[in-house]
Amino acid sequence: xxxxxNVVLFFLIVVGFPLALILFPKQKRxxxxxxxxxxxxxxxxxxxxNGLWAHQIDKYLDDxxxxxxDFIHATPLxxxxxxxxxxxxxxxxxxxxxxxxxxxxxxxxxxxxxLDAFEENxxxxxxxxxxxxxPLGGGSPKMSKYFAKMVSDYAANFPNIRVFSAVAxxxxxxxxxxxxxxxxxxxxxxxxxxxENLTNGAIFSDVFEELNNHSSTKLYFGSDHHWKPLGAYYGxxxxxxxxxxxxxxxxxxxxxxxxxxxGTMYQYTQDPSVLAHPDTMEYWEPMVQTEAVNFGAYGTSKxxxxxxxxxxxxxxxTYSTFLGGDQPLMRxxxxxxxxxxxxxxxxxxxxxxxxxxxxxxxxxxVVDLRYAKQNLTQILQxxxxxxxxxxxxxxxxxxxxxxxxxxxLATQSGHYIPPKPSEAPELPALNPSVQPNEINxxxxxx
Amino acid sequence: MVFSSLTFLYFFLxxxxxxxxxxxxxxxxxxxxxxxxxxxxxxxxxxWIFLMIFTAFINYGAGIYIENHQNTTKAxxxxxxxxxxxxxxxxxxxxxxxxYDNLNFWIPLPFDRPSNSLPVGISFYTFMVISYVVDIYRxxxxxxxxxxxxxxxxxLFQHLVAGPIVRYSQIKNQIERRRVNWxxxxxxxxxxxxxxxxxxxxxxxxxxxxxxxxDTHLYEVSSYEAWFGLVMFSIQLYFxxxxxxxxxxxxxxxxxxxxxxNFRHPYAAISVADxxxxxxxxxxxxxxxxxxxxxxxxxxxxxxxxFIVWFLTGFWHxxxxxxxLWGSYFGxxxxxxxxxxxxxxxxxxxxxxxxxxxxxxxxxAFFYFTDFGQLGYFLGxxxxxxxxxxxxxxxDLTTHCFWLMLVVLCxxxxxxxxxxxxxxxxxxxxxxxxVRPAVNAFLLILSTMLLVNASFNPFLYTRF
Numbered sequence: 001x002x003x004x005x006n007v008v009l010f011f012l013i014v015v016g017f018p019l020a021l022i023l024f025p026k027q028k029r030x031x032x033x034x035x036x037x038x039x040x041x042x043x044x045x046x047x048x049x050n051g052l053w054a055h056q057i058d059k060y061l062d063d064x065x066x067x068x069x070d071f072i073h074a075t076p077l078x079x080x081x082x083x084x085x086x087x088x089x090x091x092x093x094x095x096x097x098x099x100x101x102x103x104x105x106x107x108x109x110x111x112x113x114x115l116d117a118f119e120e121n122x123x124x125x126x127x128x129x130x131x132x133x134x135p136l137g138g139g140s141p142k143m144s145k146y147f148a149k150m151v152s153d154y155a156a157n158f159p160n161i162r163v164f165s166a167v168a169x170x171x172x173x174x175x176x177x178x179x180x181x182x183x184x185x186x187x188x189x190x191x192x193x194x195x196e197n198l199t200n201g202a203i204f205s206d207v208f209e210e211l212n213n214h215s216s217t218k219l220y221f222g223s224d225h226h227w228k229p230l231g232a233y234y235g236x237x238x239x240x241x242x243x244x245x246x247x248x249x250x251x252x253x254x255x256x257x258x259x260x261x262x263g264t265m266y267q268y269t270q271d272p273s274v275l276a277h278p279d280t281m282e283y284w285e286p287m288v289q290t291e292a293v294n295f296g297a298y299g300t301s302k303x304x305x306x307x308x309x310x311x312x313x314x315x316x317x318t319y320s321t322f323l324g325g326d327q328p329l330m331r332x333x334x335x336x337x338x339x340x341x342x343x344x345x346x347x348x349x350x351x352x353x354x355x356x357x358x359x360x361x362x363x364x365x366v367v368d369l370r371y372a373k374q375n376l377t378q379i380l381q382x383x384x385x386x387x388x389x390x391x392x393x394x395x396x397x398x399x400x401x402x403x404x405x406x407x408x409l410a411t412q413s414g415h416y417i418p419p420k421p422s423e424a425p426e427l428p429a430l431n432p433s434v435q436p437n438e439i440n441x442x443x444x445x446x
Numbered sequence: 447m448v449f450s451s452l453t454f455l456y457f458f459l460x461x462x463x464x465x466x467x468x469x470x471x472x473x474x475x476x477x478x479x480x481x482x483x484x485x486x487x488x489x490x491x492x493x494w495i496f497l498m499i500f501t502a503f504i505n506y507g508a509g510i511y512i513e514n515h516q517n518t519t520k521a522x523x524x525x526x527x528x529x530x531x532x533x534x535x536x537x538x539x540x541x542x543x544x545x546y547d548n549l550n551f552w553i554p555l556p557f558d559r560p561s562n563s564l565p566v567g568i569s570f571y572t573f574m575v576i577s578y579v580v581d582i583y584r585x586x587x588x589x590x591x592x593x594x595x596x597x598x599x600x601x602l603f604q605h606l607v608a609g610p611i612v613r614y615s616q617i618k619n620q621i622e623r624r625r626v627n628w629x630x631x632x633x634x635x636x637x638x639x640x641x642x643x644x645x646x647x648x649x650x651x652x653x654x655x656x657x658x659x660x661d662t663h664l665y666e667v668s669s670y671e672a673w674f675g676l677v678m679f680s681i682q683l684y685f686x687x688x689x690x691x692x693x694x695x696x697x698x699x700x701x702x703x704x705x706x707x708n709f710r711h712p713y714a715a716i717s718v719a720d721x722x723x724x725x726x727x728x729x730x731x732x733x734x735x736x737x738x739x740x741x742x743x744x745x746x747x748x749x750x751x752x753f754i755v756w757f758l759t760g761f762w763h764x765x766x767x768x769x770x771l772w773g774s775y776f777g778x779x780x781x782x783x784x785x786x787x788x789x790x791x792x793x794x795x796x797x798x799x800x801x802x803x804x805x806x807x808x809x810x811a812f813f814y815f816t817d818f819g820q821l822g823y824f825l826g827x828x829x830x831x832x833x834x835x836x837x838x839x840x841x842d843l844t845t846h847c848f849w850l851m852l853v854v855l856c857x858x859x860x861x862x863x864x865x866x867x868x869x870x871x872x873x874x875x876x877x878x879x880x881v882r883p884a885v886n887a888f889l890l891i892l893s894t895m896l897l898v899n900a901s902f903n904p905f906l907y908t909r910f
Contacts, residue, residue, distance in 0.1 A: 002632075002880050003632035005883045006635050006882055006886060007635055009886070009887050010635040010639070010887070011460070011463070014456055014460045014890075015460045017456045017894075018456045018457055018460060054447075054490050055490070058452075061453050062898070065456075068898055072898060072899050075899040078892065078896065081848060082845060083843075083847040083848050083849060260900065296819065304819050316657040
């Protein structure tokens with residue numbers, strides 16, 4: 001008898017849900033996901049043979065599964081049952097937008113559309129609005145001058161190379177809540193301070209302004225600390241404007257999509273509301289052929305084949321689609337034949353930005369300011385680089401440590417030197433005439 | 447299509463069951479099952495179905511030819527030809543790109559690199575047909591004369607995508623005539639629900655942690671995090687693969703087939719050899735019967751035979767040198783264990799269990815990193831890293847502590863331990879039998895919930 005119950009119950013479940021799917025009315029749009037649900041696909045021979053039809057059927061069944069929203073709402077219970085939950089979402093409050101006339105006036109000037117109602121909480125120094133995590137802050141104009149000085153020193157030491165500053169603002173600049181709008185101004189002031197302090201012909205790319213003009217669309221991930229490829233694209237547009245290039249429009253690139261990205265901000269906050277709102281990453285691949293090589297942290301003689309876009313990067317690693325994540329030194333050769341070469345000094349923020357540059361340069365050297373130990377002076381001189389671009393996130397421009405690393409790139413030996421953890425990072429003055437082995441000798445002096 | 451999808455669970459499976467049990471005629475049932483299996487295979491990659499049908503056609507003919515010329519040179523020629531054709535197809539479609547890369551490295555080749563995708567299940571069904579023709583040649587089985595039955599044997603959706611490697615001799619009687627009873631179907635339901643839960647609620651959860659700790663910036667990973675990542679990958683591999691095998695065995699029972707066990711609590715092993723007597727048993731038996739014993743087994747060149755078998759086992763897992771390294775690693779460990787057997791036998795079991803687990807978890811690094819540069823960097827981090835431990839690992843352990851307990855409990859062979867000491871009483875068996883339907887329903891609904899949640903793709907900011 002118990003066996004029959006077991007079988008019948010199983011059969012009722014596996015038959016019951018499809019019957020409910022057939023009989024229940026179907027939604028066309030998910031209000032929670034803010035998207036249209038999949039429609040039943042039209043069968044064509046071509047779609048069937050390339051597997052698209054089957055994929056669309058899967059999608060349709062996923063989207064219209066009976067009690068779908070109830071299942072989704074119940075899922076956090078499973079995740080909470082996996083272990084003890086960390087107390088990071090205690091301060092959940094629903095805040096209605098205040099009818100403050102001052103705020104209203106300020107909003108009317110903005111292209112930003114603010115939320116009328118939202119869920120807000122904090123995790124450490126992070127603000128979480130409707131499952132999207134934002135850092136609080138917007139840099140400091142005082143720190144901008146140190147970054148600007150470093151960039152300007154490069155411009156002075158390499159007069160034949162155009163040197164660009166393309167610093168991305170923090171996502172706090174675009175929090176869709178009126179009461180946090182002051183972070184927008186703070187980001188703007190910090191980045192404009194870089195512009196004001198650049199000298200020696202160093203060129204400022206106004207990334208903030210370009211992003212701010214498009215702030216009605218989502219430019220940063222909610223579950224990750226990086227900008228979305230669309231945000232990076234506007235950063236690239238800003239760079240093109242400053243470099244005298246015609247930016248390639250997105251419709252001339254190949255658009256692709258990846259789903260279910262839960263990035264570093266989710267890992268950091270472990271917040272259920274972030275978990276319930278994984279990011280979708282739309283990205284665009286320029287129609288340019290490339291050959292890329294990773295050299296590792298030391299030397300440029302031996303390299304491993306690499307790619308500009310990694311289609312298989314997924315899950316928490318989705319952002320590694322661009323350049324395969326942070327590689328110390330990468331060389332990209334493109335099918336563009338214009339003789340132009342660039343070097344990009346970047347942190348991870350620059351990865352999504354750099355991929356757009358392949359439309360404008362024959363060769364690009366991508367240098368990660370944290371991991372590359374090669375000598376940048378050698379790279380610039382031996383490869384006849386035309387443009388040197390500092391494409392970093394604001395954090396990198398606001399720290400003496402990372403500014404020091406960017407300075408040190410020009411003079412470091414390129415050979416392995418064991419780090420001395422107790423010592424603070426040095427900020428050597430730029431002097432490309434100093435040969436790498438000389439630096440090496442001085443460092444090894446007792 | 448995969449078992450752990452809503453399309454399979456709630457549309458393909460009930461439809462195939464309804465069609466299968468709508469007729470009492472075995473031939474009709476086989477026809478329905480074959481059609482459903484072909485639909486299952488062709489769901490995402492319709493073109494590769496022709497390769498599988500071609501393979502079935504060749505081996506169907508070869509089987510009859512070998513049987514008709516039994517004990518003659520023609521039979522041997524037929525068998526060798528069939529094996530060569532099968533291996534050629536496998537090498538061409540699975541290892542073509544790998545061979546091209548390696549040859550092209552030394553001698554530039556005048557043609558482009560093959561860029562085909564890997565035909566799903568080719569490693570499994572190729573080994574199935576090889577065992578089929580070799581067993582006929584050895585006179586151990588009779589050739590299948592009915593082409594529908596043979597195509598069904600090759601294409602059965604229960605084992606097609608990820609095994610186990612089912613031998614014809616195991617299910618030949620069930621292909622011709624299946625007797626199904628409530629007990630068998632009930633066992634199938636239970637096994638399937640457990641397998642689904644293992645895949646969706648354990649392997650997939652471990653997969654998120656694997657991505658976090660292994661698919662990341664290796665420059666920042668500390669030794670503790672590297673080991674934690676490897677442990678998570680070991681959990682993911684076991685629960686993913688054994689979960690799939692459980693589902694395959696359960697589904698087979700639903701349709702009246704009995705597949706052999708493919709896993710027997712491998713993480714309870716007390717030696718590396720013991721581990722592989724418990725892990726992917728059908729593959730181990732294939733290599734034992736069709737490679738190891740023909741090479742001479744333990745009668746001559748024993749060490750060489752062990753090494754060859756493990757080198758090939760490594761390559762079977764993937765067309766990349768890291769898999770060969772992985773196989774060679776186990777080949778060397780097996781040989782060492784064989785020579786040190788007397789000494790190892792004197793060691794306490796808990797120590798043997800610990801060193802076995804350590805070696806197995808370590809081997810997962812060879813399995814995970816296909817790039818030798820990354821592998822080298824990771825192995826360096828594994829034993830010596832100056833990177834500090836980030837707070838994430840403590841928070842992951844805290845937020846997953848009950849889940850980890852469940853994982854450990856699932857790895858322990860309770861049946862082996864408990865039954866030895868306390869044989870189950872009729873009363874306790876009855877009590878469990880009445881709880882089982884509710885447990886199965888809970889596992890099924892829970893797995894469904896997680897699968898539904900995976901389809902949640904919000905576009906939050908389109909409202910702005």
